[in-house]
Amino acid sequence: MRGMDTQDFDAIVIGAGMAGATTAAHLAATHKVALLEAEESAGYHSTGRSAALWIGNYGGPDARALTLASRAFFENPWPGFASAPLLAPRPVINLAPESQRAHLEAMIAEGTGIEPIAVSEVATMVPALRPGYAVAASIERDAFEIDVASLHQGFLNVLRKSGGVLALRNRAGRIERRNGAWEAETSSGAVFRAPKIVDAAGAWGDEVAAIAGVGRIGLQPKRRTALIVDPGQYDCTQWPLLGDADHTWYVRAEARRKLMVSPADETDMNPHDVQPDELDIAIAVERMQEALDIPVTRIEHRWAGLRSFTPDRSLAIGPDAAAPGFFWMVGQGGFGIQTSPAAGALIASLVRGDDPGPLAPVVPMVDPNRFRRSRA
Ligand SMILES: Cc1cc2nc3c(=O)[nH]c(=O)nc-3n(C[C@H](O)[C@H](O)[C@H](O)COP(=O)(O)OP(=O)(O)OC[C@H]3O[C@@H](n4cnc5c(N)ncnc54)[C@H](O)[C@@H]3O)c2cc1C
Structure with a gap:
């Protein structure tokens, strides 16, 4: 029986990180959407902890296609979406010590718009580069920093203006299909009801599916x-994004003339409010200092976030063939921000049952049912 506080919607989206926000915004024109978020603020988990980069050559074919398809939105978002540009140029330079030379050459050969650059030229751009660290280097000029907060808020504003609901502090704890509709009962005691539900719960994607009685796809959150x-x-401030070809460290200019450093770690984790490990901090500093002559007297700030991957590291976007009205929007890995505009458009078209148009070639690549054979 429906409780007194059951609210009816056309679609429920679980998780208000970037994946849930873009889903809700893209659905809002045609659907009354409830976006449920467990935390006090949207974006508390992975979305608020990213490096905020747009790199066309990053990830597998599906991520690259969605990243390129998102470019137009980043450059020309919907009217009134953001008050400042969403992208700012930030070229990417990869450095190769002798042992990584072959890998760098392969990256140049395989990538689009990745060119060799003289190490001496890199040293002019980044005077801290230690002579002798790299024997070769590449540059991807057409790369950007993303204003993640504006992008995320922009999507949430579209939802609100369309009459949708962002329900913070509402962890979905019971999810059931009854009489042709999904019901999600949350930690606040409210019940949300809709014929369609989208699982955009990031690292918790499999957990949410299990609560709903839907087979897991084998998501693995990894700490970075x-x-x-x-x-x-x-x-x-003007340095490019700089790292090694094997992706064992990178640095990125931050606001206030500071430098972000990452050891590009990928440690398997269960979903939780992940915190950095001292060993990873030490490794990051050591690897950075092999390349750059920057004394580190103090770590000013540190954090960690979860990058969640499917078993084949491609995204999982689309309907679950075994659960009517249940849609997946998970497995964003390390590219959930840069793919979000096109990924949102794609999941919205699949929820509506519309033709995904130019995104049609991506549909089989991200079909969540490809894991069905390996499911319990
Ligand atoms: C250090 C680091 C660097 C990165 N750099 C980049 C980059 O340069 N470019 C890029 O594109 N990407 C990058 N990423 C990846 C990017 O941050 C993620 O792919 C993206 O944020 C994933 O968004 P999400 O919405 O799926 O997950 P999240 O932001 O984690 O959102 C999921 C939400 O679901 C909520 N939730 C879970 N269970 C429930 C429930 N039962 N009920 C209600 N709510 C629930 C959670 O509270 C959470 O807020 C990086 C990540 C890290 C950690």
């Missing part, structure tokens, strides 16, 4: 660490 240091005498 970041820290902020003061680069001392160097003004790093």
